[in-house]
Amino acid sequence: MKYDRTFNFSAGPAMMPESVLEEIRDEMMNYRGSGMCVMEMSHRSKVFQQIIDEAEADLRALMHIPDNYKVLFIQGGGTLQFAMVPMNLMKHGKACYIETGTWSKKAIAEAKKYGEVQIVASSADKNFSYIPDCSDLPIPDDCDYVYICENETINGTTWHKLPNTKGHVLVSDQSSMFLSRPCNVADYGLIWAGVQKNVGPAGMSVVIIREDLIRDDLDPKTPIYMMYKTHADNGSMYNTPNCWAIYCCGKVFKYLRNLGGLEEMERRNKAKAQVIYDFLDKSKLFRGAVVPQDRSLMNIPFVTGDKDMDAAVVAASKEAGFDNLKGHKSVGGLRASVYNAMPIEGAQALVAFLEKFEQEHK
Amino acid sequence: MKYDRTFNFSAGPAMMPESVLEEIRDEMMNYRGSGMCVMEMSHRSKVFQQIIDEAEADLRALMHIPDNYKVLFIQGGGTLQFAMVPMNLMKHGKACYIETGTWSKKAIAEAKKYGEVQIVASSADKNFSYIPDCSDLPIPDDCDYVYICENETINGTTWHKLPNTKGHVLVSDQSSMFLSRPCNVADYGLIWAGVQKNVGPAGMSVVIIREDLIRDDLDPKTPIYMMYKTHADNGSMYNTPNCWAIYCCGKVFKYLRNLGGLEEMERRNKAKAQVIYDFLDKSKLFRGAVVPQDRSLMNIPFVTGDKDMDAAVVAASKEAGFDNLKGHKSVGGLRASVYNAMPIEGAQALVAFLEKFEQEHK
Numbered sequence: 210m211k212y213d214r215t216f217n218f219s220a221g222p223a224m225m226p227e228s229v230l231e232e233i234r235d236e237m238m239n240y241r242g243s244g245m246c247v248m249e250m251s252h253r254s255k256v257f258q259q260i261i262d263e264a265e266a267d268l269r270a271l272m273h274i275p276d277n278y279k280v281l282f283i284q285g286g287g288t289l290q291f292a293m294v295p296m297n298l299m300k301h302g303k304a305c306y307i308e309t310g311t312w313s314k315k316a317i318a319e320a321k322k323y324g325e326v327q328i329v330a331s332s333a334d335k336n337f338s339y340i341p342d343c344s345d346l347p348i349p350d351d352c353d354y355v356y357i358c359e360n361e362t363i364n365g366t367t368w369h370k371l372p373n374t375k376g377h378v379l380v381s382d383q384s385s386m387f388l389s390r391p392c393n394v395a396d397y398g399l400i401w402a403g404v405q406k407n408v409g410p411a412g413m414s415v416v417i418i419r420e421d422l423i424r425d426d427l428d429p430k431t432p433i434y435m436m437y438k439t440h441a442d443n444g445s446m447y448n449t450p451n452c453w454a455i456y457c458c459g460k461v462f463k464y465l466r467n468l469g470g471l472e473e474m475e476r477r478n479k480a481k482a483q484v485i486y487d488f489l490d491k492s493k494l495f496r497g498a499v500v501p502q503d504r505s506l507m508n509i510p511f512v513t514g515d516k517d518m519d520a521a522v523v524a525a526s527k528e529a530g531f532d533n534l535k536g537h538k539s540v541g542g543l544r545a546s547v548y549n550a551m552p553i554e555g556a557q558a559l560v561a562f563l564e565k566f567e568q569e570h571k
Numbered sequence: 572m573k574y575d576r577t578f579n580f581s582a583g584p585a586m587m588p589e590s591v592l593e594e595i596r597d598e599m600m601n602y603r604g605s606g607m608c609v610m611e612m613s614h615r616s617k618v619f620q621q622i623i624d625e626a627e628a629d630l631r632a633l634m635h636i637p638d639n640y641k642v643l644f645i646q647g648g649g650t651l652q653f654a655m656v657p658m659n660l661m662k663h664g665k666a667c668y669i670e671t672g673t674w675s676k677k678a679i680a681e682a683k684k685y686g687e688v689q690i691v692a693s694s695a696d697k698n699f700s701y702i703p704d705c706s707d708l709p710i711p712d713d714c715d716y717v718y719i720c721e722n723e724t725i726n727g728t729t730w731h732k733l734p735n736t737k738g739h740v741l742v743s744d745q746s747s748m749f750l751s752r753p754c755n756v757a758d759y760g761l762i763w764a765g766v767q768k769n770v771g772p773a774g775m776s777v778v779i780i781r782e783d784l785i786r787d788d789l790d791p792k793t794p795i796y797m798m799y800k801t802h803a804d805n806g807s808m809y810n811t812p813n814c815w816a817i818y819c820c821g822k823v824f825k826y827l828r829n830l831g832g833l834e835e836m837e838r839r840n841k842a843k844a845q846v847i848y849d850f851l852d853k854s855k856l857f858r859g860a861v862v863p864q865d866r867s868l869m870n871i872p873f874v875t876g877d878k879d880m881d882a883a884v885v886a887a888s889k890e891a892g893f894d895n896l897k898g899h900k901s902v903g904g905l906r907a908s909v910y911n912a913m914p915i916e917g918a919q920a921l922v923a924f925l926e927k928f929e930q931e932h933k
Contacts, residue, residue, distance in 0.1 A: 215606030219613040230608050234599035244577030246592050248772035251581040251895050284647045288810040292794035322792050410610035412774045412813035430684050432654035448650040449767055451774035533613050
């Protein structure tokens with residue numbers, strides 16, 4: 210990499226494509242002859258309208274989003290969406306959640322404020338190291354939606370096959386795998402993703418919502434900002450949006466299209482994760498924390514099984530110049546987050562380091 | 572100005588200091604040897620903790636914020652604060668609001684969802700062209716707070732003397748005059764400001780709140796994100812914050828300190844606004860929309876009194892290369908927003924243009 214940049218394995222915010230950062234830098238003092246930086250533009254100006262329109266169009270093209278879905282750019286991340294989803298979608302006051310780790314648990318805790326939450330499947334029994342079988346769940350008829358966290362950032366699991374919702378609306382938190390692979394939007398009622406993991410700067414969520422789920426008969430105490438309708442009716446500009454994040458994310462959407470779209474991104478992500486999983490599977494010191502069939506392509510937690518050894522490798526990784534490899538305390542060990550913008554060379558360098566460490570600690 | 576930049580009179584987002592933008596550009600590919608752009612940093616990293624700590628320290632120094640006030644960086648702007656203020660501060664379910672224009676009206680509409688709102692003074696009778704006398708308001712004893720919008724962006728009024736709240740908590744929306752002049756924080760219970768007008772990029776509010784007003788006995792349906800306590804207890808990092816906005820705003824705080832602080836900023840803002848007001852007061856074609864004693868130093872609406880002439884001058888201003896001068900439809904005419912980062916040369920260039928226009932339309 211140019212500019213002495215580091216391989217940053219942070220779980221988020223995380224790496225962005227170098228060419229995108231270069232473009233942003235070059236447009237800083239004067240965006241395409243507008244005489245302004247994007248941070249200085251009125252969101253009601255023609256030049257900004259073009260930026261947001263193009264961002265939405267590129268995202269629609271990338272994900273093949275059907276016309277009956279709205280794309281919303283909403284400030285705030287997961288913490289706000291954990292409340293917005295039940296506030297807007299719990300029409301009959303009942304929802305089913307699948308508990309697969311830290312982030313689905315946070316969503317469950319918040320949803321309980323707004324109605325009845327049924328946990329219809331869980332992998333808590335094995336420290337969230339797998340995705341439960343969801344082919345035949347006890348979903349009540351009056352359930353408003355079924356909620357999943359499609360990639361658990363901390364626990365390192367991914368849904369490779371969606372749950373059978375028995376005809377109910379599926380809601381998915383895609384934050385840590387958004388745009389990492391093709392996605393059939395029609396399978397979902399609502400997809401949301403905080404953009405700070407796999408796309409751009411922290412401070413915004415993308416919400417993709419089927420139009421018939423946008424309601425205006427909410428609890429009268431719902432803040433106007435927290436109604437999806439507010440954003441849907443105003444092209445995400447009822448209020449001043451996070452213009453900078455829209456601009457940066459738009460550039461990443463275009464970068465992904467030029468790369469060959471989500472099919473190509475998935476190919477690269479698989480190759481990259483494979484480098485690390487192959488090493489873990491043959492290592493005698495390290496092992497992955499997740500069952501092979503449910504492994505994430507984005508977040509790879511692994512342990513030695515010995516706390517002191519875990520601490521030693523974390524310390525050595527820092528000395529070797531790798532950033533943010535320490536695992537979350539709930540899993541322990543290490544975690545390598547290898548989002549879209551991490552080059553395969555980062556995975557290779559990490560494995561070379563781990564191999565050397567293992568060699569030296571036989 | 573370098574880089575062919577324009578005099579941008581937008582009401583917000585708006586101009587930022589050129590030297591700040593240059594610094595941001597120069598740190599884009601690798602922030603101070605970290606190997607990352609600030610957009611890519613884990614918010615839990617030491618390097619980012621230093622950025623947020625320094626931003627808070629510089630703001631505290633600039634405003635001389637007393638130790639018993641918390642400084643919070645919260646995603647979202649006014650629309651979210653309009654709800655957060657009553658959700659958190661309406662302990663007895665009653666608040667007094669002073670109605671001075673578009674933005675206080677929006678705050679009133681949202682607050683009514685959460686309790687009883689008494690409008691104790693209003694300037695609606697004269698299209699919000701003045702600040703009402705607030706020396707002796709009918710404030711009930713059990714009122715939780717008195718709310719003002721300290722600078723009405725659309726209507727162009729500013730409070731030059733705060734209302735007599737008779738010992739009740741004063742809450743102020745300072746969005747469009749934040750850091751434009753010295754401010755005695757101890758006069759307020761809570762100050763909030765969306766940063767996109769006078770500081771940095773859209774996507775964040777700064778909230779300055781007296782510690783004893785931070786409660787945890789709120790309505791159990793309050794989203795965790797919307798409790799000030801959530802942010803206060805976690806150094807504004809319960810969740811991933813808008814790291815980029817914190818970084819950019821921090822640079823502006825430091826820029827203002829180096830300039831000589833808010834006293835110097837006020838001196839410059841007065842001189843700059845004076846250029847425009849002096850012209851308006853002697854013009855036979857244009858007149859300011861606000862009574863002289865309540866005029867804003869930031870937003871200057873003015874009209875010819877003739878709709879066709881107003882339209883002609885707006886069209887001519889665009890041709891002359893001025894951006895965003897059209898007035899809001901509720902006031903008509905033109906509006907020049909001359910925030911902190913607008914150089915006096917911008918005001919002078921505008922007046923030269925208006926003088927020429929007047930000359931040609933005698």
